Amino acid sequence: MSVLAYLVAVWLLLAGIYGVVTSRHLVHLVTCLSVAQASTYVLLLAIGYRSGAQAPIFGDIPQSTPVVDPVVQALTLTDVVVSATVSALLLAIAVQAHKRFGSVDPDELNALRG
Amino acid sequence: MSRQVRCGLALVALAALGATLVVAVGGLEPFGHYPGPYGDVLAKVVPGERHEGQLVAATVLDYRGFDTLGEELILFTAACGCVALLRLRRRERGSDLPAHERPLPSFAARAVGGALVGPVLVLAAYVVIHGHLTPGGGFSGGVIGAGALVLAYAAGQRVRLRRVGSIAMLETAEAIGAGGFAALALGGLLAVGATMQNFLPLGTSGMLLSAGTIPVGNLAIGIEVAGAVALIVAEFLEQALLEERPEADHSSQDAGLDAPRR
Numbered sequence: 294m295s296v297l298a299y300l301v302a303v304w305l306l307l308a309g310i311y312g313v314v315t316s317r318h319l320v321h322l323v324t325c326l327s328v329a330q331a332s333t334y335v336l337l338l339a340i341g342y343r344s345g346a347q348a349p350i351f352g353d354i355p356q357s358t359p360v361v362d363p364v365v366q367a368l369t370l371t372d373v374v375v376s377a378t379v380s381a382l383l384l385a386i387a388v389q390a391h392k393r394f395g396s397v398d399p400d401e402l403n404a405l406r407g
Numbered sequence: 408m409s410r411q412v413r414c415g416l417a418l419v420a421l422a423a424l425g426a427t428l429v430v431a432v433g434g435l436e437p438f439g440h441y442p443g444p445y446g447d448v449l450a451k452v453v454p455g456e457r458h459e460g461q462l463v464a465a466t467v468l469d470y471r472g473f474d475t476l477g478e479e480l481i482l483f484t485a486a487c488g489c490v491a492l493l494r495l496r497r498r499e500r501g502s503d504l505p506a507h508e509r510p511l512p513s514f515a516a517r518a519v520g521g522a523l524v525g526p527v528l529v530l531a532a533y534v535v536i537h538g539h540l541t542p543g544g545g546f547s548g549g550v551i552g553a554g555a556l557v558l559a560y561a562a563g564q565r566v567r568l569r570r571v572g573s574i575a576m577l578e579t580a581e582a583i584g585a586g587g588f589a590a591l592a593l594g595g596l597l598a599v600g601a602t603m604q605n606f607l608p609l610g611t612s613g614m615l616l617s618a619g620t621i622p623v624g625n626l627a628i629g630i631e632v633a634g635a636v637a638l639i640v641a642e643f644l645e646q647a648l649l650e651e652r653p654e655a656d657h658s659s660q661d662a663g664l665d666a667p668r669r
Contacts, residue, residue, distance in 0.1 A: 295439070299432035307425050314417040341446060344439035349450065351460030352540060352613065362446030363462035367471055370463070371478045374546060374632075378485035381639045385492040388646055400410065 520562030549632025584631020
């Protein structure tokens, strides 16, 4: 079971990409992209996890206590922010696409281009 | 390429990618056995160097602070991009309905939303200014603060975001936050010779006013994130209003034939 958390990350990535490829709605597509991005949070946090260790905050615990890795948690924070901004931008573009093409089906946007 | 062919190709590619990744994660350290060394190094040096125990905040705002500067500018740019994309549409529809002709949300939404706006703002401020002591900080606190705007919207208090200048206020908050964080980075460069280096008194570990530049950075990020997220949400809400407006126009005109306007 020592790789289960990593396999969750792999599964999230694959499920997210599958959703993007088969999507029939731009908002659904953006959500699927968020799912794929969520795999990186799971992977990063899983790498930094240490069995039985505390959260990396020395407020009430002595400094000798083993703690999980704060670096990957900071990376995950960056990741979440970037993911949210990407989603916001893509949704704004989806609004524009709906305005211009009258459709939110990625296939139809493709057909209208030519 | 037809849909079937594309999905078939995607399944083959995903199977290959999945198999590769499964092999790859098999070579990682077993789950729960973090090998170090960076986290352990930080756990040793942060309390002494920064007089604070929140290692994640110290990583985000000092040891990887330059990266956070870039991240914050990503957020800033993305918010500008959203506004630019969505504002193109805003001009396309005619004048707004006067406030009293807009349908009011239900009493429950108004009561709960209105009652929660104040406490949510207090919570956001708490999370931001205690970011160097407890879990939280500028990013999470800023998002909570932007949530207060959504509550205000649900409560029907928002209405004329554009006219009362709220949008301009949000833009200003975003700019002040981003500029403040950049100034903090620059301050370290000018005062001590390295970007993001601490140049404020460190104080006593565990106190509210301690850890030098970290709480100041949290405050700047909190203002910026709250402004940026609220701005993005406000622009999307404005879109929703534009979509609804034609129906509202008809109903008010129909009503106007029979009954005098309020």
